[in-house]
Amino acid sequence: MRKSMSRFIIAFTTIFIILFRSKPASAATHEHKWEVEYAFKSPDCYRKLAITINGQYPGPTIAARQGDAVVVTVRNGLLTENVAIHWHGIRQYGTPWMDGTAGVTQCPILPGESFVYRFVVERAGTYLYHAHYGIQRQAGLYGMIEVSLPMGESEPFSYDxxxxxxxxxxxxxxxxxxxxxxxxxxxxxxxxxxxxxxxxxxxxxxxxxxxxxxxxxxxxxxxxxxxxxxxxxxxxxxxxxxxxxxxxxxxxxxxxxxxxxxxxxxxxxxxxxxxxxxxxxxxxxxxxxxxxxxxxxxxxxxxxxxxxxxxxxxxxxxxxxxxxxxxxxxxxxxxxxxxxxxxxxxxxxxxVKALAGYAYPPPRKADRRIVMLNTQNTIDGHVRWAINNVSLTFPQTPYLIAYKENFRRAFNRTPPPDDYDFGNYDIYAVAGNPNATENDGVYRLKFNSTVDVVLQNANTLNPNTSETHPWHLHGHDFWVLGYGSGEFDRVKDPKKYNLLNPIKKNTVAVQPYSWTALRFTADNPGVWAFHCHIEPHFLAGMAVIFEEGVEKVGKLPSSIMGCGLTKGYPKP
Amino acid sequence: MRKSMSRFIIAFTTIFIILFRSKPASAATHEHKWEVEYAFKSPDCYRKLAITINGQYPGPTIAARQGDAVVVTVRNGLLTENVAIHWHGIRQYGTPWMDGTAGVTQCPILPGESFVYRFVVERAGTYLYHAHYGIQRQAGLYGMIEVSLPMGESEPFSYDxxxxxxxxxxxxxxxxxxxxxxxxxxxxxxxxxxxxxxxxxxxxxxxxxxxxxxxxxxxxxxxxxxxxxxxxxxxxxxxxxxxxxxxxxxxxxxxxxxxxxxxxxxxxxxxxxxxxxxxxxxxxxxxxxxxxxxxxxxxxxxxxxxxxxxxxxxxxxxxxxxxxxxxxxxxxxxxxxxxxxxxxxxxxxxxVKALAGYAYPPPRKADRRIVMLNTQNTIDGHVRWAINNVSLTFPQTPYLIAYKENFRRAFNRTPPPDDYDFGNYDIYAVAGNPNATENDGVYRLKFNSTVDVVLQNANTLNPNTSETHPWHLHGHDFWVLGYGSGEFDRVKDPKKYNLLNPIKKNTVAVQPYSWTALRFTADNPGVWAFHCHIEPHFLAGMAVIFEEGVEKVGKLPSSIMGCGLTKGYPKP
Missing domain, CATH: 2.60.40.420 (Cupredoxins -  blue copper proteins)
Known part of the structure; x- marks a missing residue:
C-alpha cells in the first residue's frame, strides 16, 4: 500500500514537472500548419514567383502571449528545393535545435516533408520569422511574430x-x-x-x-x-x-x-x-x-x-x-x-536607450573581447565578405549535431581569430588581404561568460567605399555599448561604453568606416549564428558561429537530421 | 603451418572474387567528377539559367567499354535544390541503389553534398543520363553514355x-x-x-x-x-x-x-x-x-x-x-x-525488328499480364495523369529503402490494379473517372517471372484527344510484342504478338487511342520505376513502381539515405 502510494506520488510529481516546467499553468499552445509553396505574386505590379505560406505573401502573423508555446508544422511544398525557417529574436532557451538555421541547428526540410517547430515565446515584443537557407528570404518567405504581455500586465506606454x-x-x-x-x-x-x-x-x-x-x-x-x-x-x-x-x-x-x-x-x-x-x-x-x-x-x-x-x-x-x-x-x-x-x-x-526600470545593466566587465573586421575579399577569384579575413562556409553536417555527436571532422576545429592585425591595417584602404580564407571554424565561448564583440567596418574592394552591415545574433540579445567612427581604440573607446542604460537588441548596424561594440552573456547552451543580415553578404560568408555550453544541450530530435553525416536511422 | 596456408588460400580466393566478380580482368574504371550548377546559357539565343555539368550544357558524354565500371562523383552545386541522376538504359544489376531515381532508389543529393554513382556498363550501345528529380531534366541536366564493344569485337555493321x-x-x-x-x-x-x-x-x-x-x-x-x-x-x-x-x-x-x-x-x-x-x-x-x-x-x-x-x-x-x-x-x-x-x-x-543472330526470343508465355489504362484525370481539382485510375505519388522514404528496412508504413502496401474495367470503359470518350486516386502502391512481381504489360491509351480530359506517351522501364529491357489501334482485345491480340524477332528496348511509345504490348523478365532484384518519359506527365503521376526479388538486394549504402524515415546515423 505504502509502495503504491509512493509510486503514485512519484508519477504525479513527474507529470507535474513535465507539464509546468517551462511555462506558467495559464500558457497556451498556438498550432499552425503552413504549406510553403511558390505562387505567382505581383506585389509591385510585376508578376513573378514568390515563396508563400498558405498562399500568402508576406506570411501570416504569429500572435501569442508571453510564455505560450508556438507549434508550427511546416510542410515543404516546393518541388526540388529545401527550406528552413528561423524565428528571429526568439532565443530558444532549451530548444536550440528549433532555431531554424540550416547548416547550424538543423538539416534543411526536404521537399514533401513536414517539420514541426516547437518553441516557447518567453518575452513580449515584436519579432520576425523568415527563411534561413540559401537566399530564400528574399523570395518572400517571412512574416511577423507578435508576443503580447501576460494577461493582466500592460506595457509602459499606452495606445488604442x-x-x-x-x-x-x-x-x-x-x-x-x-x-x-x-x-x-x-x-x-x-x-x-x-x-x-x-x-x-x-x-x-x-x-x-x-x-x-x-x-x-x-x-x-x-x-x-x-x-x-x-x-x-x-x-x-x-x-x-x-x-x-x-x-x-x-x-x-x-x-x-x-x-x-x-x-x-x-x-x-x-x-x-x-x-x-x-x-x-x-x-x-x-x-x-x-x-x-x-x-x-x-x-x-x-x-x-x-x-x-x-x-x-x-x-x-x-x-x-x-x-x-x-x-x-x-x-x-x-x-x-x-x-x-x-x-x-x-x-x-x-x-536609443533602455527604458529605466525595465532593464538591468550589463556586467561591468567582459571576460573576452572579439574584434571583427568587416571586409570584402577576393578568395580564389570569387568576391566574398569576411570577418578577420575568414569567410564562413557551412559544413554539410550542422554544427549543433556535429558537436553533440562528436563528429570531429565535420568542420575545422581551429577557431577563427579574435582580432585582426589592427596596428598595420588601414580601414580606409582597399586591402588585398591575401591571407583571406574560406573556413568553417567556430568561436567557442565559455558558458556563462561575458563576451564583447566589436564590429569594425572597413573599406570594400572599391576605393572610398564602406558599407552598412546590420548584424544579427541568434539565441541572445546583446547590450549595445557604443558606436564610434573610424578605427576602434582598444584602450580609450571601452572607457566611453554606456554601461548605464544601453539598449538590448538582437540586430544592430555598423556604419561605414565605423565600429559598434556589443556585450552579451553566453548563457544559452547551443550553437548560434551571428551574421550580417544582408542576404548576399551572408551568402558570401559574412557570418561567424558561436558555441557555448553545448554539452548541456539535451537529446537532439532525429527530425533535424538527414544531411552530412546523419543519413541513416534514428538512434534506438 | 597448414592452418596459415588455408587462411592464405581463403584470403586469396576472397580477394580474387572481389576483384573479378562482375567484370573481366581487362575492364577499366572511368572516373568523372561533376559539379552540377546553374549557369546562364543561350542555346536558342535566349538567355536563361540551365543546369549544367562542369559548366557544360548538354552534359559531357560518358564513354566506356562494355564491362567497364563508371564512377561519377556528383557534387550538387545548386544553392537550395536537391538533385539525382539516372543512368537511362543501364540496368544496374546488383546495384539497384545506383539507378538515380529520387523517391524510388535513393534520397536526393542535397546542396553542397557529393554522391558517388558507381556502376558497370554491361552491354555495348547508346544510353542516356539525366536528372530524375522534380522536372529538372528539362532544365538541361542530361547527356549521353556511349558504350563500345570489348576490345577486338565489332558491330554487325560498319562505319568510318x-x-x-x-x-x-x-x-x-x-x-x-x-x-x-x-x-x-x-x-x-x-x-x-x-x-x-x-x-x-x-x-x-x-x-x-x-x-x-x-x-x-x-x-x-x-x-x-x-x-x-x-x-x-x-x-x-x-x-x-x-x-x-x-x-x-x-x-x-x-x-x-x-x-x-x-x-x-x-x-x-x-x-x-x-x-x-x-x-x-x-x-x-x-x-x-x-x-x-x-x-x-x-x-x-x-x-x-x-x-x-x-x-x-x-x-x-x-x-x-x-x-x-x-x-x-x-x-x-x-x-x-x-x-x-x-x-x-x-x-x-x-x-523495327531484332537483328537475327544477335537476339534471343522472349519466353513463349507470360506469368502475368498487367493492362495499363493511360488517362488524364481530375483528382481533388488537380489535373493528373493516371494508370488504371491511380496517379502515382512518391512516398518520403524511397521504396527500395522502405522494402529493405521493412518500414511498413512508408507507403501503401495494397497494390494497384492489374487491369481496368475494360468491358465498360470507352477509350474514345472523355471519362469522369470519379474513383481515380493518388496513391503510392507497388506492383510486386514474382522474381524471375515473365510479365506482360499492355499500355492502353485513351482519351484525355479534352474531347477527341489522345496523347502519345513514351514509356520507359528502369532496370530492364523489354521485348516489344506488338502495337495496335483501338482497344486491346484480350483474346485475339495476344495471338498476333511477334514472338519471333521482337526488338528489345527500354523505352517505347503508345500512340493515341492505341495499345502497345511488352514482355519482360523480372530478373533484376530491386525496385524500378516504369513511367511516361514526358516530364509534366511523370510529374503528375503517370508512373508505376515494380518490385522484384528485393530480398536478394545487398546492404544499402547510407549515402542514399537522409530523407523520410532515414534521418540519423548509419547502422554500425
Missing part, C-alpha cells in the same frame, strides 16, 4: 490600436539568378532592388520600355498601396519590422511624429522622431497619434538610405477615416533624409 | 566515324514556373516548347516584339547551329538520343537516307528511312553515308510530331568538308511529315 508593417526590398531576378551572379567570376553584383514594399505592396514602373502587359500590370489589385486607416485622435502602436534583402531604410509618416517605444522586444526610453532608420532584421514599435488635419490622407514612405539608389521609395497611405482609403494625399511624398547622411543614422542609433 | 546528337525541346519558363502552372487549380498547361534544340543549339525568334536585346541575342555564338561535318564517301554512325520534356520528334537529314542499326542498346535489322521518329527517352544509331553532291551543305531538321505546334523545327547543318561549316544550304529545309500522321509513326515502330 496595435498595427504592424513589414518593410522589404524586392527583386525581379529570382534567387537562382542572383546566386549565379554573385558566385560568378568575374563577380556580378545584383544591383538595386526593383522596388521597396511596405507590407507587401509596392509599385514598379510598368511603363518601362519592353515591359509586357501580362508581366507588369499597373492596375493589378495586388499592388494597390498598403493602407493604414486611423481615427482622428487615436494613438496607434505600429510594429515595424525590416526584412530587406539589402537596403537600410528610412520610414516616415508624412506630417506625423513617431515615438519609438520598443526595439527588438525591449522597451526603450520614448524617443520621438520624424523618420525611423531601420536595418534588415530590426523590429521597432512606434506610437503615432492621429493628430493632424483629418480631412485628408498622408503618405507613408520607405526610402533606401544605405547606398545611392535609383529605386523609387516605397509608398503607402496613412488614411484618416472616413476618407476614401486610396485617395491620394494632396501633397508630394516627403523625400526623406539624404542617403549619404550617415551621421543622422548614427545619431538616431546612439539616442 | 562515330558521332552523336542529343535532341531536346526547350522552354523559357523555368521549372518552378512550370510546376506552379501544372499544379494550379485551375490547371495551366505549359504550352508549346520555345524551341527545339539539336545537340544543345536552336534558334528562338529574337525579333519577337517586346524581347529585350540583352535577353535574346540572335548573334550569340551559343546559338550558332550545330554542325556535323562529313567527308564525301564516308559512312557515319550517328547516335541519336531524345531527351525532350514533351515532344516526339521526326529527325531528318535533307537528301540522305538513314539506316537504323541500333535501338536502345540492341542491334536491329538494318532499316532505311528518310526520317526517324524518336520519342523522349529513346536512343538510336543510324548509319548515314555522305553520298550526295559534296559541293553544298544540307539541312538537318527535328520537328514536333506528337501534337500540333507553333514551335519552329530545330535546324542543324550537315556539312560536307571542305565547305564552310555554317554556309546555309541553298534549299528550304524539308518540312518533315505531317504531325497528325500517326499511322506513319506506328508503321515505323512496327517495322
Amino acid at each position: 490600436f496595435d498595427r504592424s508593417i513589414i518593410l522589404a526590398d524586392w527583386y525581379h531576378a529570382n534567387t537562382y539568378e542572383q546566386f549565379v551572379a554573385l558566385s560568378s567570376v568575374p563577380f556580378v553584383w545584383i544591383g538595386d532592388p526593383s522596388s521597396i514594399l511596405i507590407q507587401g505592396r509596392g509599385k514598379f514602373k510598368c511603363s518601362t520600355p519592353g515591359m509586357e502587359p501580362e508581366l507588369c500590370n499597373a492596375t493589378s489589385p495586388e499592388c494597390v498601396p498598403h493602407v493604414l486607416t486611423v481615427v482622428a485622435g487615436k494613438t496607434y502602436r505600429i510594429r515595424i519590422g525590416s526584412l530587406t534583402s539589402l537596403a537600410a531604410l528610412s520610414f516616415e509618416i508624412e506630417g506625423h511624429n513617431m515615438t519609438v517605444v520598443e526595439a527588438d522586444g525591449h522597451y526603450v526610453e520614448p524617443m520621438t522622431v520624424k523618420n525611423l532608420f531601420i536595418y534588415s532584421g530590426e523590429a521597432y514599435s512606434v506610437l503615432v497619434t492621429a493628430d493632424q488635419d483629418a480631412s485628408r490622407n498622408y503618405w507613408t514612405t520607405a526610402k533606401i538610405v544605405s547606398f545611392e539608389s535609383s529605386t523609387p521609395q516605397g509608398l503607402a497611405i496613412f488614411n484618416y477615416y472616413p476618407n476614401r482609403p486610396l485617395r491620394n494625399p494632396p501633397t508630394t511624398p516627403p523625400i526623406g533624409p539624404r542617403w549619404d547622411d550617415a551621421e543622422a543614422r548614427s545619431a538616431q542609433s546612439s539616442a | 566515324f562515330d558521332r552523336s546528337i542529343i535532341l531536346a525541346d526547350w522552354y523559357h519558363a523555368n521549372t518552378y514556373e512550370q510546376f506552379v502552372a501544372l499544379s494550379s487549380v485551375p490547371f495551366v498547361w505549359i504550352g508549346d516548347p520555345s524551341s527545339i534544340l539539336i545537340q544543345g543549339r536552336g534558334k528562338f525568334k529574337c525579333s519577337t516584339p517586346g524581347m529585350e536585346p540583352e535577353l535574346c541575342n540572335a548573334t550569340s555564338p551559343e546559338c550558332v547551329p550545330h554542325v556535323l561535318t562529313v567527308v564525301a564517301g564516308k559512312t557515319y554512325r550517328i547516335r541519336i538520343g531524345s531527351l525532350t520534356s514533351l515532344a516526339a520528334l521526326s529527325f531528318e537529314i535533307e537528301g540522305h537516307n538513314m539506316t537504323v542499326v541500333e535501338a536502345d542498346g540492341h542491334y536491329v535489322e538494318p532499316m532505311t528511312v528518310k526520317n526517324l521518329f524518336i520519342y523522349s527517352g529513346e536512343a538510336y544509331s543510324v548509319l548515314v553515308t555522305a553520298d550526295q553532291d559534296a559541293s553544298r551543305n544540307y539541312w538537318t531538321t527535328a520537328k514536333i510530331v506528337s501534337f500540333e505546334s507553333s514551335t519552329p523545327q530545330g535546324l542543324a547543318i550537315f556539312n560536307y568538308y571542305p565547305n564552310r561549316p555554317l554556309r546555309n544550304p541553298p534549299t528550304t529545309p524539308p518540312i518533315g511529315p505531317r504531325w497528325d500522321d500517326a499511322e506513319a509513326r506506328s508503321a515505323q515502330s512496327s517495322a
Whole structure:
C-alpha cells in the first residue's frame, strides 16, 4: 500500500514537472500548419514567383502571449528545393535545435516533408520569422511574430490600436539568378532592388520600355498601396519590422511624429522622431497619434538610405477615416533624409536607450573581447565578405549535431581569430588581404561568460567605399555599448561604453568606416549564428558561429537530421 | 603451418572474387567528377539559367567499354535544390541503389553534398543520363553514355566515324514556373516548347516584339547551329538520343537516307528511312553515308510530331568538308511529315525488328499480364495523369529503402490494379473517372517471372484527344510484342504478338487511342520505376513502381539515405 502510494506520488510529481516546467499553468499552445509553396505574386505590379505560406505573401502573423508555446508544422511544398525557417529574436532557451538555421541547428526540410517547430515565446515584443537557407528570404518567405504581455500586465506606454508593417526590398531576378551572379567570376553584383514594399505592396514602373502587359500590370489589385486607416485622435502602436534583402531604410509618416517605444522586444526610453532608420532584421514599435488635419490622407514612405539608389521609395497611405482609403494625399511624398547622411543614422542609433526600470545593466566587465573586421575579399577569384579575413562556409553536417555527436571532422576545429592585425591595417584602404580564407571554424565561448564583440567596418574592394552591415545574433540579445567612427581604440573607446542604460537588441548596424561594440552573456547552451543580415553578404560568408555550453544541450530530435553525416536511422 | 596456408588460400580466393566478380580482368574504371550548377546559357539565343555539368550544357558524354565500371562523383552545386541522376538504359544489376531515381532508389543529393554513382556498363550501345528529380531534366541536366564493344569485337555493321546528337525541346519558363502552372487549380498547361534544340543549339525568334536585346541575342555564338561535318564517301554512325520534356520528334537529314542499326542498346535489322521518329527517352544509331553532291551543305531538321505546334523545327547543318561549316544550304529545309500522321509513326515502330543472330526470343508465355489504362484525370481539382485510375505519388522514404528496412508504413502496401474495367470503359470518350486516386502502391512481381504489360491509351480530359506517351522501364529491357489501334482485345491480340524477332528496348511509345504490348523478365532484384518519359506527365503521376526479388538486394549504402524515415546515423 505504502509502495503504491509512493509510486503514485512519484508519477504525479513527474507529470507535474513535465507539464509546468517551462511555462506558467495559464500558457497556451498556438498550432499552425503552413504549406510553403511558390505562387505567382505581383506585389509591385510585376508578376513573378514568390515563396508563400498558405498562399500568402508576406506570411501570416504569429500572435501569442508571453510564455505560450508556438507549434508550427511546416510542410515543404516546393518541388526540388529545401527550406528552413528561423524565428528571429526568439532565443530558444532549451530548444536550440528549433532555431531554424540550416547548416547550424538543423538539416534543411526536404521537399514533401513536414517539420514541426516547437518553441516557447518567453518575452513580449515584436519579432520576425523568415527563411534561413540559401537566399530564400528574399523570395518572400517571412512574416511577423507578435508576443503580447501576460494577461493582466500592460506595457509602459499606452495606445488604442496595435498595427504592424513589414518593410522589404524586392527583386525581379529570382534567387537562382542572383546566386549565379554573385558566385560568378568575374563577380556580378545584383544591383538595386526593383522596388521597396511596405507590407507587401509596392509599385514598379510598368511603363518601362519592353515591359509586357501580362508581366507588369499597373492596375493589378495586388499592388494597390498598403493602407493604414486611423481615427482622428487615436494613438496607434505600429510594429515595424525590416526584412530587406539589402537596403537600410528610412520610414516616415508624412506630417506625423513617431515615438519609438520598443526595439527588438525591449522597451526603450520614448524617443520621438520624424523618420525611423531601420536595418534588415530590426523590429521597432512606434506610437503615432492621429493628430493632424483629418480631412485628408498622408503618405507613408520607405526610402533606401544605405547606398545611392535609383529605386523609387516605397509608398503607402496613412488614411484618416472616413476618407476614401486610396485617395491620394494632396501633397508630394516627403523625400526623406539624404542617403549619404550617415551621421543622422548614427545619431538616431546612439539616442536609443533602455527604458529605466525595465532593464538591468550589463556586467561591468567582459571576460573576452572579439574584434571583427568587416571586409570584402577576393578568395580564389570569387568576391566574398569576411570577418578577420575568414569567410564562413557551412559544413554539410550542422554544427549543433556535429558537436553533440562528436563528429570531429565535420568542420575545422581551429577557431577563427579574435582580432585582426589592427596596428598595420588601414580601414580606409582597399586591402588585398591575401591571407583571406574560406573556413568553417567556430568561436567557442565559455558558458556563462561575458563576451564583447566589436564590429569594425572597413573599406570594400572599391576605393572610398564602406558599407552598412546590420548584424544579427541568434539565441541572445546583446547590450549595445557604443558606436564610434573610424578605427576602434582598444584602450580609450571601452572607457566611453554606456554601461548605464544601453539598449538590448538582437540586430544592430555598423556604419561605414565605423565600429559598434556589443556585450552579451553566453548563457544559452547551443550553437548560434551571428551574421550580417544582408542576404548576399551572408551568402558570401559574412557570418561567424558561436558555441557555448553545448554539452548541456539535451537529446537532439532525429527530425533535424538527414544531411552530412546523419543519413541513416534514428538512434534506438 | 597448414592452418596459415588455408587462411592464405581463403584470403586469396576472397580477394580474387572481389576483384573479378562482375567484370573481366581487362575492364577499366572511368572516373568523372561533376559539379552540377546553374549557369546562364543561350542555346536558342535566349538567355536563361540551365543546369549544367562542369559548366557544360548538354552534359559531357560518358564513354566506356562494355564491362567497364563508371564512377561519377556528383557534387550538387545548386544553392537550395536537391538533385539525382539516372543512368537511362543501364540496368544496374546488383546495384539497384545506383539507378538515380529520387523517391524510388535513393534520397536526393542535397546542396553542397557529393554522391558517388558507381556502376558497370554491361552491354555495348547508346544510353542516356539525366536528372530524375522534380522536372529538372528539362532544365538541361542530361547527356549521353556511349558504350563500345570489348576490345577486338565489332558491330554487325560498319562505319568510318562515330558521332552523336542529343535532341531536346526547350522552354523559357523555368521549372518552378512550370510546376506552379501544372499544379494550379485551375490547371495551366505549359504550352508549346520555345524551341527545339539539336545537340544543345536552336534558334528562338529574337525579333519577337517586346524581347529585350540583352535577353535574346540572335548573334550569340551559343546559338550558332550545330554542325556535323562529313567527308564525301564516308559512312557515319550517328547516335541519336531524345531527351525532350514533351515532344516526339521526326529527325531528318535533307537528301540522305538513314539506316537504323541500333535501338536502345540492341542491334536491329538494318532499316532505311528518310526520317526517324524518336520519342523522349529513346536512343538510336543510324548509319548515314555522305553520298550526295559534296559541293553544298544540307539541312538537318527535328520537328514536333506528337501534337500540333507553333514551335519552329530545330535546324542543324550537315556539312560536307571542305565547305564552310555554317554556309546555309541553298534549299528550304524539308518540312518533315505531317504531325497528325500517326499511322506513319506506328508503321515505323512496327517495322523495327531484332537483328537475327544477335537476339534471343522472349519466353513463349507470360506469368502475368498487367493492362495499363493511360488517362488524364481530375483528382481533388488537380489535373493528373493516371494508370488504371491511380496517379502515382512518391512516398518520403524511397521504396527500395522502405522494402529493405521493412518500414511498413512508408507507403501503401495494397497494390494497384492489374487491369481496368475494360468491358465498360470507352477509350474514345472523355471519362469522369470519379474513383481515380493518388496513391503510392507497388506492383510486386514474382522474381524471375515473365510479365506482360499492355499500355492502353485513351482519351484525355479534352474531347477527341489522345496523347502519345513514351514509356520507359528502369532496370530492364523489354521485348516489344506488338502495337495496335483501338482497344486491346484480350483474346485475339495476344495471338498476333511477334514472338519471333521482337526488338528489345527500354523505352517505347503508345500512340493515341492505341495499345502497345511488352514482355519482360523480372530478373533484376530491386525496385524500378516504369513511367511516361514526358516530364509534366511523370510529374503528375503517370508512373508505376515494380518490385522484384528485393530480398536478394545487398546492404544499402547510407549515402542514399537522409530523407523520410532515414534521418540519423548509419547502422554500425
